[in-house]
Amino acid sequence: MALENVPSDTRGFVSGILQQGYSLGYICASAANLGINGHATRSDGWKAVFWVAAGLSFGVGIVRCLFPESAQFLKARKARKAAKSQSSRMSGSESTSTSFWAETKAMLTGEWKMGIYCVILMTWFNYYSHASQDSYTTFLLVQKRLPPPSAIRASIIMTTGAFLGGTTLGYLSQTVGRRRTIILAALSSAALIPFWILPTTEPALAVGAFLLQFCVQGAWGVVPVHLTELSPRGYRALFPGITFQVGNMLAAPAAQVVNAVSERHFVTVVGEGGQRQRVEAYGPTMGVALAVIVLGIVVTAAVGPERTGREFEKEGFVGVIPEAKNRERDVERCEKEGADESERVENVELREVDGGRTEETSAGEKRADGRPAA
Numbered sequence: 001m002a003l004e005n006v007p008s009d010t011r012g013f014v015s016g017i018l019q020q021g022y023s024l025g026y027i028c029a030s031a032a033n034l035g036i037n038g039h040a041t042r043s044d045g046w047k048a049v050f051w052v053a054a055g056l057s058f059g060v061g062i063v064r065c066l067f068p069e070s071a072q073f074l075k076a077r078k079a080r081k082a083a084k085s086q087s088s089r090m091s092g093s094e095s096t097s098t099s100f101w102a103e104t105k106a107m108l109t110g111e112w113k114m115g116i117y118c119v120i121l122m123t124w125f126n127y128y129s130h131a132s133q134d135s136y137t138t139f140l141l142v143q144k145r146l147p148p149p150s151a152i153r154a155s156i157i158m159t160t161g162a163f164l165g166g167t168t169l170g171y172l173s174q175t176v177g178r179r180r181t182i183i184l185a186a187l188s189s190a191a192l193i194p195f196w197i198l199p200t201t202e203p204a205l206a207v208g209a210f211l212l213q214f215c216v217q218g219a220w221g222v223v224p225v226h227l228t229e230l231s232p233r234g235y236r237a238l239f240p241g242i243t244f245q246v247g248n249m250l251a252a253p254a255a256q257v258v259n260a261v262s263e264r265h266f267v268t269v270v271g272e273g274g275q276r277q278r279v280e281a282y283g284p285t286m287g288v289a290l291a292v293i294v295l296g297i298v299v300t301a302a303v304g305p306e307r308t309g310r311e312f313e314k315e316g317f318v319g320v321i322p323e324a325k326n327r328e329r330d331v332e333r334c335e336k337e338g339a340d341e342s343e344r345v346e347n348v349e350l351r352e353v354d355g356g357r358t359e360e361t362s363a364g365e366k367r368a369d370g371r372p373a374a
Contacts, residue, residue: 003228004070004236008309009174011228016170016221023163023217026133027156029053034152072312076234107232115243117304118230122247124296125223128186130254131289132216133158135262139197139282140205145271150202158209165214166221178226178308182219182301189215190294197283219297229307236312261285 006014029049036048068074108115136158140151165185173181192215195208224240231239265281 001067001070001073001237003225004072004312008311011225012174012178012222013167013171015173015223015225015228016167016218019170019221019224020163020166020217022220023159023166025053026159027163030152030156030159034149034156103234107235111232111239114230114232114305115239117300118227118239118243119246119250121297121300121304122223122227122244123250124247124293124300125220126248126251127254127293128216128290128297129220130251131258131286131293132189132212134255135258135282135286136209138259139286143267143269143279143282144200144205145269145279146202146205154202154206154209157206158213161210162213162217162220165216165218168214168221169218170221170225173222173225174308177306178222178229179301179304179306181222182226183298185215185219185222186294186297186301189219190291193287193290197287226306229310230305258282258285258289 002014002018003011032049032052033045036045069077137151137155140146140154141148144151146154169181169185176184189212192208192212196212197208199205199208223244227240227243228236262280262282262285265285266278267281267284268276268278271277
């Protein structure tokens with residue numbers, strides 16, 4: 001909805017902003033967790049964080065009800081109503097809903113390759129974020145032996161980098177291009193892996209996490225606009241939603257895989273008092289996983305398409321019966337002239353002219369001999 005309402009030359013920036021609602025929510029949740037659980041060991045402390053988030057969700061729903069639909073959606077709905085009205089006056093014509101499903105079937109048939117490509121890309125991207133974020137606080141607590149408040153603070157700093165990265169690189173994609181920005185961000189995150197997992201102090205770990213998540217969520221900042229621009233005409237809600245959620249489903253085991261592998265492998269660390277301890281290898285596991293995922297993202301983005309600057313407002317509608325499709329331009333012209341529905345239907349007739357030929361005339365036009373048409 002947001003990307004349909006903004007000019008095409010600002011979509012990258014807006015994409016980065018709206019995607020980082022995720023990061024802002026993560027920061028707020030971490031802050032709430034720090035306040036509730038940062039200085040106490042409560043096994044049920046997560047419940048308080050959960051209910052705070054649930055309450056905010058109700059507020060978001062109320063705010064959403066106050067926003068209008070996009071101009072493209074309203075225009076398409078008006079065209080469908082006009083098409084339905086026209087269909088009811090024409091015997092034997094197919095219904096609007098039948099036409100819509102016919103066009104949906106045609107879209108799925110013609111765009112299945114694009115659908116599979118976007119699902120693969122979203123699978124890599126969901127692994128990208130979950131493998132680098134979900135187990136990070138556990139990594140700080142278990143392998144780096146940081147106290148809970150320090151681990152939570154580092155997580156907040158990490159996600160602040162994500163917020164800034166998504167907005168910045170989303171804006172950058174408007175000039176550099178969607179795929180180039182994704183590839184640049186992914187390769188930069190791979191180069192930052194050592195600075196992410198090797199430090200031992202809270203400040204150094206926080207800085208490394210900040211820089212890495214600047215790149216990870218920087219690449220994510222391009223995703224909303226990239227998926228929207230790759231979507232078939234008339235399916236800019238359905239297509240991104242399905243491809244993203246299917247990719248999210250396929251990447252759902254990311255945290256479980258990282259945790260399972262980490263808990264079966266160990267590294268030796270130096271604890272308090274200089275004692276050497278064997279702990280679960282969260283750092284190396286996350287580092288190797290991220291390197292593999294970056295390779296997958298770079299290859300997939302490099303071979304895929306891009307449609308930067310696509311002008312949604314100039315595209316036709318979907319789900320409109322054939323008779324109405326031919327009248328879309330006339331409808332838009334008549335709306336500008338203030339004409340009503342009855343004035344849109346021209347009174348066309350065939351008249352005989354010299355030599356037995358016929359010509360098509362409309363009410364108010366003059367014939368070839370200069371006399372007004374009947």
